[in-house]
Amino acid sequence: MATDLVAAVDIGGTKTAAALVGRGGEILERVQRPTPAREPAERVLGTVTDAVAELAAGPLWPRVTAVGIGSAGPVDARAGTVSPVNIPHWRDFPLVERVREATGGLPVTLVGDGAAIAAGEHWRGAARGRDNVLCMVVSTGVGGGLILDGRLRPGPTGNAGHIGHISVDLDGDRCPCGSRGCVERIASGTNIARWAREEGWRPAGADRDAGAAGVARAARRGEPVPLAAFERSARALAAGIAATAALVEIEAVVIGGGVSLAGEVLFAPLRRALGEYATLPFVRGVEVLVAGLGTDAGLVGAAAAGWSEPDTFSVRGAAGN
Incomplete structure (x- = not known):
């Protein structure tokens, strides 16, 4: 057998x-x-x-x-x-x-989970054939894993690349991890929806989804608070990606997870913001890629x-x- x-x-x-x-x-x-x-x-x-x-x-x-x-x-x-x-x-x-x-x-x-996504995307997905990549999951939380010199680099306990708990707002909200202003506290699907609701947004019409997917649909319709929620998420992600690129010189970032299904509502402001944060010559060219394996990564x-x-x-x- x-x-x-x-x-x-x-x-x-x-x-x-x-x-x-x-x-x-x-x-x-x-x-x-x-x-x-x-x-x-x-x-x-x-x-x-x-x-x-x-x-x-x-x-x-x-x-x-x-x-x-x-x-x-x-x-x-x-x-x-x-x-x-x-x-x-x-x-x-x-x-x-x-x-x-x-x-x-x-x-x-x-x-x-971030390292798993990195391993999957490097094996069979968008990072295949690339030597220096940050692979991210943006979902309920935000995680990540690093491919450096063509190999997964998980660190001693397996947490290297955990970009969700890089602080990008020193005076920001307290994160459940204990720190303040973490990428996850701003950019995750949970926190996109939380911030939009705190700003007064509610799903309209027959759409009763008050989660991140509902916020994404509202952003596609041009509603200002949902658009601002995704802009805010994108800027936090860009700041974390730029910091990672400055530290370990990545050539690309692969983004998967449920929030990535928002498409250009997320990726367009992310690319714009990355241009603002990744300014040193060796980090300017970081390419933003959508996970090739989707939620299967x-x-x-x-x-x-x-x-x-x-x-x-x-x-x-x-x-x-």
């Missing part, structure tokens, strides 16, 4: 997805459910293990050799624990151990991690093929 699949899990503050992924990065089976982010720790874990159990009930499961997890962070890949800012009851939660138990002892590899990157050395953060192997 062929044993050529990895069970990939992508855990975010809004949704948890799981899939069976083949060696070519193809997704063969998939399940998705809402993340009960404010519920007790075991309830959140149950969402993960239930999703994996649904895959395990299918005919392809005997071909699975490992599990790769991309989780909202911070993560501690060395300890196998997670402490996502947007999942408050998971603090030093032993995710690797618990998922290993739930899958009958399969090897489990943990990566941060995290799953594909988690699968790449699953083919690496078990229980470590390295994605040598699949991601480099």
Whole structure:
């Protein structure tokens, strides 16, 4: 019997997805459910293990050799624990151990969601063939991962590139991470919608979506507060990207996640703002790219991690093929 699949899990503050992924990065089976982010720790874990159990009930499961997890962070890949800012009851939660138990002892590899997206996009997406790239997820939170010199560079605990918690407003709002004025506190979908509502915006007509997708639709119609919300988000992202480029000399930034689906409502002001912030000669040419794998990048990157050395953060192997 062929044993050529990895069970990939992508855990975010809004949704948890799981899939069976083949060696070519193809997704063969998939399940998705809402993340009960404010519920007790075991309830959140149950969402993960239930999703994996649904895959395990299918005919392809005997071909699975490992599990790769991309989780909202911070993560501690060395300890196998997670402490996502947007999942408050998971603090030093032993995710690797618990998922290993739930899958009958399969090897489990943990990566941060930003690093998972970077691995996926470098393997099969918009960053393929590029050597120095920041890959970002802009969704419930804002995360990132770095490809430098053609390799994923996750750092000692797996959090390198976590651009969402770079401060771009020194006197800004307090972020749940404890700092002030973080990129995430301004630019995430959650905070785009929060700011728009605080400024008095409400969805009009039959559209009752007061979240980021609703704000994006209103911005496309030219409503001023939604347009300002996305302008504000874009400027925060641009400031963080420019700071990263100045530090490590990236050639491009790849942006995925649910907020990226807003399209030019986000990307047009982002490119304009990046021109204002990235002014030094060696950062002026940073190209802004839309994630080639869309919202699947995290799953594909988690699968790449699953083919690496078990229980470590390295994605040598699949991601480099």
